[in-house]
Amino acid sequence: xxxxxxxPAPYPTVPYxxxxxxxxxxxxxxxxxxxxxxxxRTVRDFSPRPIPDxxxxxxxxxxxxxxxxxxxxxxxxxxxxxxxxxxRLREAAEESEREFYDRRASPEWLAALAPLxxxxxxxxxxxxxxxxxxxxxxxxxxxxxxYYTKESVGIAVGFLLASLHQAGLATLTHTPSPxxxxxEVCERPEEERAAYVIPVGYPADGARVPDIRRKDLxxxxxxx
Numbered sequence: 001x002x003x004x005x006x007x008p009a010p011y012p013t014v015p016y017x018x019x020x021x022x023x024x025x026x027x028x029x030x031x032x033x034x035x036x037x038x039x040x041r042t043v044r045d046f047s048p049r050p051i052p053d054x055x056x057x058x059x060x061x062x063x064x065x066x067x068x069x070x071x072x073x074x075x076x077x078x079x080x081x082x083x084x085x086x087x088r089l090r091e092a093a094e095e096s097e098r099e100f101y102d103r104r105a106s107p108e109w110l111a112a113l114a115p116l117x118x119x120x121x122x123x124x125x126x127x128x129x130x131x132x133x134x135x136x137x138x139x140x141x142x143x144x145x146x147y148y149t150k151e152s153v154g155i156a157v158g159f160l161l162a163s164l165h166q167a168g169l170a171t172l173t174h175t176p177s178p179x180x181x182x183x184e185v186c187e188r189p190e191e192e193r194a195a196y197v198i199p200v201g202y203p204a205d206g207a208r209v210p211d212i213r214r215k216d217l218x219x220x221x222x223x224x
Contacts (some may be wrong), residue, residue: 013028037162038214043170045204046128055167056130056200063160069147075156076135078186083126085185088127089133092181093174093197097122100177116210120174124172128199140191153195160198170203 021029037130060077066185068074097120103111125131136153139145146152164171174197176182182194 003099004041018216019185026160036166040161040165041170041209043203043209044124044172045207046124046170046199046201047204048127048129049202051129051169051201053167056132059160059163059167062163063156066152066156066159068152069149072144072146073152074137074143074146074149075153076137076192077160078135078188078189080186081129081135086126086128086131089131089182089185089197090122092185093122093176094120096176096178096181104177115213122174124199125174125197127204128172129201130199132196132198132200133182133194134160134196134198135183135188135192136195137187138191138193140189143191151158151194157196157198164200167198168202169200170207172199173197174199203219 056079060079061177063077064073064075101120105113114183116212134153134157136149137143138149161171161173175195176197180192182188182197183190186194190193
């Protein structure tokens with residue numbers, strides 16, 4: 001006869017401390033955050049200007065406050081600044097991306113990408129002062145089984161992008177496929193699986209971005 005594994009004791013509770021925003025200020029603050037975030041864009045041309053000390057650490061601290069399934073917090077953020085390692089990362093990514101653009105991407109997918117002007121060349125992986133590689137942490141010798149892993153890590157990355165933007169930095173969200181090479185370049189164990197590659201830095205002088213528009217509120221909001 002086997003016995004089931006007992007659940008751990010519940011967490012102790014502490015009083016919740018809301019921000020205490022006065023009701024008349026709530027919409028104003030929400031609008032101010034929106035106005036800042038609407039200026040966030042994907043940038044592919046980076047300046048060599050160094051990132052101020054502490055900014056990446058605080059942004060990752062912010063990302064790590066995201067909610068996660070069963071509070072397992074199944075994420076790892078690897079900050080790559082070493083030029084040789086960034087070069088290796090770029091070379092491996094471009095090999096993977098060349099295969100994607102030449103062989104694996106459907107005509108429909110390529111047509112969707114065409115207006116953005118992207119191809120297999122990824123110079124930003126070397127040009128950006130830092131590249132944050134985000135890993136999902138799965139069950140391993142030192143890590144418990146995660147729940148809702150992709151959802152949890154995706155929310156954390158959203159927090160990360162918002163924090164970096166608020167600090168005045170530019171980012172790009174790169175998701176090469178397959179991503180196995182990232183574990184090798186970053187020397188991560190098998191239970192850590194790469195999910196996002198995020199170059200970070202200041203935009204280059206004269207950097208330009210596609211003139212896109214976001215969907216109107218009526219296209220994304222349903223009231224019931």
